[in-house]
Amino acid sequence: MNQKHTFFITCAPGIEPVLHREARELKLPKAERQVGGVFFKGTMKDAWRANMEMRTAVRVLRRLERFEAPDDKQLYKNVRRVDWSKFLSADGTFFVDAQCKESALDHTQYVAQRVKDGVVDGFRAATGRRPKVAKEGADLRIHVHIWRDRCILSVDTSGDSLHKRGWRQYQGRAPLAETLAAAVVMLSGWNKQAPLVDFFCGSGTLLIEAAMMAANIPPGGWRKFGFENWADHNADAYRRFKEQRITQVRKAGKLRFQGRDLNVEHVAGAEINAEAAGVEDWINFERGNAFNYEAKAGWNGFMISNMPYGVRVGDPVEIEAMHHQFGAQLRRDCHGYRASLLTGDRRLAHALGFEKWDQISLQNGSIQCKLVNAEL
Numbered sequence: 001m002n003q004k005h006t007f008f009i010t011c012a013p014g015i016e017p018v019l020h021r022e023a024r025e026l027k028l029p030k031a032e033r034q035v036g037g038v039f040f041k042g043t044m045k046d047a048w049r050a051n052m053e054m055r056t057a058v059r060v061l062r063r064l065e066r067f068e069a070p071d072d073k074q075l076y077k078n079v080r081r082v083d084w085s086k087f088l089s090a091d092g093t094f095f096v097d098a099q100c101k102e103s104a105l106d107h108t109q110y111v112a113q114r115v116k117d118g119v120v121d122g123f124r125a126a127t128g129r130r131p132k133v134a135k136e137g138a139d140l141r142i143h144v145h146i147w148r149d150r151c152i153l154s155v156d157t158s159g160d161s162l163h164k165r166g167w168r169q170y171q172g173r174a175p176l177a178e179t180l181a182a183a184v185v186m187l188s189g190w191n192k193q194a195p196l197v198d199f200f201c202g203s204g205t206l207l208i209e210a211a212m213m214a215a216n217i218p219p220g221g222w223r224k225f226g227f228e229n230w231a232d233h234n235a236d237a238y239r240r241f242k243e244q245r246i247t248q249v250r251k252a253g254k255l256r257f258q259g260r261d262l263n264v265e266h267v268a269g270a271e272i273n274a275e276a277a278g279v280e281d282w283i284n285f286e287r288g289n290a291f292n293y294e295a296k297a298g299w300n301g302f303m304i305s306n307m308p309y310g311v312r313v314g315d316p317v318e319i320e321a322m323h324h325q326f327g328a329q330l331r332r333d334c335h336g337y338r339a340s341l342l343t344g345d346r347r348l349a350h351a352l353g354f355e356k357w358d359q360i361s362l363q364n365g366s367i368q369c370k371l372v373n374a375e376l
């Protein structure tokens with residue numbers, strides 16, 4: 001339990017500064033920002049905390065080995081050397097994720113295959129049985145990263161991607177990943193105290209993630225992690241750790257969260273999601289048009305929204321006109337508010353017509369987008 005390991009926490013492109021801030025707030029030892037994530041050196045207990053608490057993390061990988069892998073023989077030999085029975089049983093399932101860059105071994109599928117062979121052959125030699133490969137719901141995910149012929153072999157402590165908190169019952173249309181929604185809330189500068197409004201709330205992701213922050217609900221509180229399957233996992237200590245963490249959840253106070261969407265199905269779905277997340281007492285969802293909003297004087301609230309954008313959502317000319325109209329409405333009616341709007345590109349960001357604003361480049365799945373932060 002007290003043994004130290006090197007971990008790499010992955011995140012979506014552009015989120016590294018937010019992830020690093022989270023790692024520092026959590027006091028993860030020796031947290032160091034990198035492209036694509038954050039390193040830290042710590043114990044498995046630190047990895048429990050990272051999985052349980054970090055809202056913008058996608059996976060927490062534990063490094064097992066680092067070695068030269070100029071060819072597949074070296075790769076195979078080093079994979080065979082690992083005692084995989086610590087992480088997987090001969091009757092279990094596993095999956096290998098491979099990434100290769102600027103290396104002689106440059107075919108990810110082949111690399112994944114050779115790693116799989118090494119794992120399977122090790123089990124077969126020791127037990128006569130072998131674990132099976134499963135893409136979904138595998139007991140163990142193994143990560144292989146080869147860069148300039150150097151290989152890092154890791155096991156995934158998280159299991160399923162951390163955006164799967166366990167609260168999403170309703171998908172809606174084009175929902176934001178929970179991890180990106182959490183990053184948007186953090187990048188908005190919201191202080192967990194000002195009223196929060198989402199006019200285009202869809203399945204409620206932004207408000208639910210924000211309410212979980214205000215309620216101090218750990219994002220990993222409702223789900224299982226990969227490390228829970230490992231042979232040396234201390235299940236009793238982990239149960240105590242989790243129970244103790246859940247006692248720190250706060251009850252809903254006076255803080256106001258308002259969600260609105262034109263689509264009645266989305267509103268009903270958002271309510272179901274909020275209940276599953278344990279924040280139904282924090283948020284009021286209603287069916288309505290973003291353009292009929294009556295801003296409350298002196299509220300000094302925050303508007304955080306994922307605007308409709310992108311070819312899947314509608315006609316580009318109409319979407320630009322909508323941004324123009326919405327920006328004008330906010331400037332006219334919402335003095336003292338701050339807006340954080342996630343939208344498609346520079347053109348749409350400019351169409352909002354704000355005076356004091358900045359933009360941050362993010363990636364929503366495979367789509368490049370901009371987060372516009374403005375003072376109104």
Ligand SMILES: C[S@@+](CC[C@H](N)C(=O)[O-])C[C@H]1O[C@@H](n2cnc3c(N)ncnc32)[C@H](O)[C@@H]1O
Binds near residue numbers: 200260291
């Ligand atoms: C990109 S989606 C938001 C997705 C949401 N962030 C989520 O995670 O589920 C945009 C939403 O805006 C809603 N919408 C479009 N025009 C609207 C309007 N004029 N007033 C209110 N909602 C609107 C759509 O129904 C859709 O749910």
